Amino acid sequence: MDKEQENKIYNDAIEFFGVTSQKIMVIEEMSELTKELCKELRNRGDVEHIAEELADVEITLAQIKKIYNIHHKVEEQKDYKLKRFLHNMTELKRQTDQ
Ligand SMILES: [Mg+2]
Secondary structure: OOHHHHHHHHHHHHHHHOHHHHHHHHHHHHHHHHHHHHHHHOOOOOHHHHHHHHHHHHHHHHHHHHHHOOHHHHHHHHHHHHHHHHHHHHHHHHHHHO
């Protein structure tokens, strides 16, 4: 599916179900992903269910970014945090190599 079509579905979902409902949905979907990861850690889960719940979380997170109009802010935060993560990891590797 192309991005334009995906964005239209997100906008339609927010309009049809409402902002509050979609905020509740992301919380529910994150909880379902949490459950599937816990099941997998107990050797009772499977990758198919994890993939399904990850997709649900990504779909609902995309709507949350639209609701708050924060797509660019999220990308900025990701960029900052990934660079910080890389820096910290590089530093830890350097320390353990000594
Ligand atoms: Mg789900």
